[in-house]
Each structure stands twice: as structure tokens, then as C-alpha cells.
Amino acid sequence: MTLVGDLDTPVPLVEVGRLERNLSRMAERIAAAGAGHLPHTKTHKTREIAERQLAHGAAGLTVAKLGEAEAMVDAGFDDLLIAYPLVGEAKMRRLAALLERARVRFTVDSADGARAASGSLAASGQRCGVLIEVEAGSGRTGVSTLPEVVALAGLVASLPGLELDGVLTFGRGYVEGTAAQQRSGRAEGEIAVGAARAIEAAGLGPLPIVTSGSTPTSPYAAEVSGVTHVRAGNYVYHDLMQVSLGVATYDDCALTILATVVSHPSPRRYVVDAGIKTLAGENYGWGTYGRILGQPDVVISWAAEEHGVIDLADEVADPGWRIGDRVRIVPDHACGVSNMHDEVIAVDGEQVVDTWRVISRGRVR
């Protein structure tokens, strides 16, 4: 039997007990609210956790890019929502091939995008379901006004090769505190439902999919009447962002990075062997790359590519580590961490129980 102590570092660990509890809780909350779940698998990118999500009642899987969809179909899954506008001839050829093997949907937020996709898909004799993406605070993609939504839906419904399957929103979910998350979740759900009702009022319905919700907001978006599916993703692992927002506690964080103390060059500084290339560099403004599990005041205050630097804050007691000691780090953003590693190690306490391949790591195309 392999123990955590036998592993070389740095290495990402997934606590299976915490994972299972996270899966249950979210599944129960969404089911209780009467919605379906299309969990976003970008967080873990593994076959094993996707299987567990389906076992917990998920209606299908969401992915971020076409390449992630291909990886998931290769792993045996057959119902994928690509929450991304697919653009370009190469993408459409790959999509047409994938449609031979699975049900796939993607999002559209422009007439040009819809027309180009239609032309390619129709030429290949395929038909693909699309969701109109509506802006609901994401600050990135999505149609902004109801007249535009209805016009784009009408165009999609009229085009060969495309099937108008519904509406998708991604809101400003990363807000602090339950009240704000509730407001945000309801808002993004209501925007999706409002768009869907307007499309249906134009005679273009009924729409089978009206989807909204991230990890902080899914329980609330799910309560909005008319929202058919939410798309929580990060909840399988949680991370410092979710802890900072009040969505999770440290005890819920299922993904940690086992690292080794490799340097103690001055009394108030330690360096661990996990830097940006292990912890991911996207500290979304939370001011840290990670915190030590069980000692959350001990912070990776700065990271170079391969160095995690812990400059102890004045009020923090010296953890007294020796060179070679090992620590577990709770990362700032779990989804980014998954994308840095080819494998994660499933553990039960100090016992290694499995190795899971991160099958869609790096599938950015």
C-alpha cells in the first residue's frame, strides 16, 4: 500500500471523503430546488470525477472547449455542453466528427458565428444543438439585450445545421456572502428565463435548456422557476476563493498540493517546492497563491515559477519546519491547478487509493 509520505513532491492530492461529501451536498441542493445539473468538468478534467457526478444525478457534463469535449467523449461520456462559442472551419470539422459519437451542444452569441457554424455543419450533413449565451454579469461573452437575443434565436432557428436548444447565462458569481450570492444567482437565473420566455413568445420555443449558475450561485439559480439546469463546477474541490467568499470552509477543500520545504534562508522565510507551475498563477486578487492546510495564516505570499515563498506575517507564529518537512497547500483556484498536472492522486487520509489522469489538461483548442 502506498502512503502519502511515499509520494514525491509537489503533487496534487484529492481527499476522496471530502470529494464525495462535496458531490452529495451540491447534488442534494440542486435536486431539492427542482433543477437539473450539468456540472462543469473544467475543474477536475478527470473521467473518475465525471463518473461520480453522473452517479450523483447529473443530467450531462459541461466542458470549456471542444478539445475537452473530445477528451470526455474518448473517456466514454456521450452528452456534452460546450459552454463556449465555437468559431472556425477546423473547429466545425472536429465538431461534425464528434457529433457522430455523442450529443454535443455549444453556445452562440453572434450572428456571424451562427452563420459560419451553420454553413459548415450543414455542409457536413450534421446538426448541432446551440444555446444562445446571454450576458448576465460575466464581463466576457453573451448577447446583451432582449431584442438582440430574440433576433439571434430567430436566426439560429432558421439556419440549417443548427438546432435552437435554449439559453445559457454565466453571472457574476464570485461575490462574497450568502445574501450577495443569492441575489446574483437569482439575477442570472432570471435573465436566462427572461430570455427564454422572450424567445418562446416569438414562437421559437419551447426551449429544453435554460441554464445558469456557478458554484456560489447554483443553489439559488436552481430555485428560479424556469431554470432547467445549473452548472456548478468548482464545488467538487473548493479552494481559497470559495473559502474567501463564504461558500466553503477549509474542511471542504478536497484538492491540496503536497509540497516539501526546500529552503529556510532566513528566520521568517520558508520556501516550498510548489510555485506557479504547480499552484497556477491566477491568484484572482485574493492576494495569495495558497495557504497551508491546518495553518491558514501561513501563506504562500509570493511565488516564482517553481518556488512558493512563505514570508511569515509579523503576527504569525513560526511553524518551526525543518528542510524536508512536508505541508499540504490549499490553492487559490483549484481549476487552474488541475490544468497544471497530468495526474492527481486520490487519497483517503494518509493512504493513496488511486491515480486519476487529468484527461483534458491543456485542451485549449
Add this chain to the structure above:
Amino acid sequence: MTLVGDLDTPVPLVEVGRLERNLSRMAERIAAAGAGHLPHTKTHKTREIAERQLAHGAAGLTVAKLGEAEAMVDAGFDDLLIAYPLVGEAKMRRLAALLERARVRFTVDSADGARAASGSLAASGQRCGVLIEVEAGSGRTGVSTLPEVVALAGLVASLPGLELDGVLTFGRGYVEGTAAQQRSGRAEGEIAVGAARAIEAAGLGPLPIVTSGSTPTSPYAAEVSGVTHVRAGNYVYHDLMQVSLGVATYDDCALTILATVVSHPSPRRYVVDAGIKTLAGENYGWGTYGRILGQPDVVISWAAEEHGVIDLADEVADPGWRIGDRVRIVPDHACGVSNMHDEVIAVDGEQVVDTWRVISRGRVR
């Protein structure tokens, strides 16, 4: 013949003409200063560019982690400096195996690290060269005072399994302007030489390797009498950091990311299909994830994992892109980008000339 226009996006491109010019320039400057070069290969992580660096006179190769050294030895290289303190039994077993196949050196900055490495290596009947890392402004690893340097060098020289081969510094190279880079390069070089002379004065020399210098500072560190080797790495590609520091111009940036405009949801916003998982998330405070090649005022102002969001600044003219148009992005930090991709595409203008595998991508252990 494959053209750039045939490639699916997002995809990293390396302009071979720019690469070759960058290689020549740095090699000439270092040689003119009378130093050797151990280029840091973490920037590109490819066999093909490492071979070009040796062809341009490099004396060996630097890597960031033991796993990168293994990948480089697998690719046929036989002289590696691991600029990292190697700690732990698993690492020492792997190092002992690697020493059967190549000359390898690593850095030490603690007595505990030196003793543990010595015990393991001696037990396996191996001997490995080590460099004492001395702090010179890196803010991470390295011994701080000369008495500590000499004491650690004495310990290393006395321990079985270790061979005292020299001194390494990594300074505060990321400073703006030639004058500051010159000061910083000289300072880190002089700290390395000062440490080496103190060690030698204690009867522990002569030391064959006294190394310092990053891309901004290597030309100046190389001029310091007694510095035997510098370790520039980023210079092969350059990036927005180097442009911001005045080290390179946009015309020197050999690594770009080809991306597609996938959304134009409002008059002043475009979204491209390259987000953090393509461009890397480590925008080291330069306030952007990338700029459009040829239109540097058009900035990836914000990035989600798979979305590069361009919110045009008020004074910037609308580039007038259509959905499906393609752009090339100069990234903030090229080394981070390499680590996101399994391959880079070598191009000569619009012509694809080769595909290079990023052999040490993700080798964080």
C-alpha cells in the same frame, strides 16, 4: 505545405528568424564579455531550441527542476545545472539514476539540505556537484551572509557524495532600463564572485563555476571579472515583460499565440479564444495578459480561463475585427506560456516549418 492560416487556434507560434536572431545576439554579448553561458531552458523546454543554444556556444544547460533535467537527458543532453535545492529521498534516488547518464549539478542553501543529499548520494555510491546558492536580491532562496556561505561550503566540501563546484546567484533582474539592469547585473555578479573568493580564501577552492545573470542582467553580470557563466533564458522568446523593461522590442518577440476572435458582444469589447489556460495567468504586475502583435494598444485587459477579453481603452481605435478573424498575441510571460502547451509550432512568416514538443512541460517534480 502547411500555412499558419491552416492551424486551429489557440496555438503558440515561434518565429524561427526572430529566435535565431535572439540566440545570436545573446551569445555574442556573453562571449564578448568573456563569460560562458548555461542558458536556462525553462523558457522553451524543447530539444530543438536547446540544440540551437549549444550550437551558439552554450557550455551546458540550466533547468528548473529535476524532472526537467530528466526530460533533457532523455532528449540526449548530458550536462545539466539544476538551479534548485533538491530535497527528499525520492529526489535523491532519481538524481543518483540520472548521474549514471549525465553530468548534473544542483544548488544547496542549507546545511540540512546538504547533509540529507550527502547521505543519500553516498549510500548510492554516487557523487554530485553542487553550487552554493547565495541570495542576491531574488527574494526566495539563497544563503545571505558570507560567514554562512563559507560555513556551508566547508560542510559541502567535507561531506561524502557531494562535490563543491561553485556558487550561484539570481538577482533582482526585472528592473527597468539599461542603467538599472547594468547595476543589478554587476551587483549579482559581484555577490557571486565575492562569495567564491571567500570560499577559496578558506582553502576550499578553486571553484570552476561562478554563475549569475538572467536575461536583463546577463550581459552585465558576464562583464564582472570572476563570473564564469551566466544563465539567460527568456531571451530566446522575449515577451511583454522584456519589452516593458526595455530589454527587447516587439520585433524581438519570437513567441506569439495565434488566436481567433470568437465574440464581439458590445461595440468596445472583443473576446479571443486564448485565456489563462493558453496565455498563463502570471501577469507579473504588468497589468495585462498580452497585447496584439502589431497593435500593442489593443490589450488582453482581462482573462478568464478560456476567454481573453479585450475591452478597448477609450483612446484606442476599434480594430474592426469580424468573428473568425485571427490575431497574434504577444504574451506577458513567455516561460509560463510554454508550460501550458504540449507543442509549439515553428513558423517562418506564414509558413509552418516544424512542430516542437515541449518536452519538460509540467515537470514540476
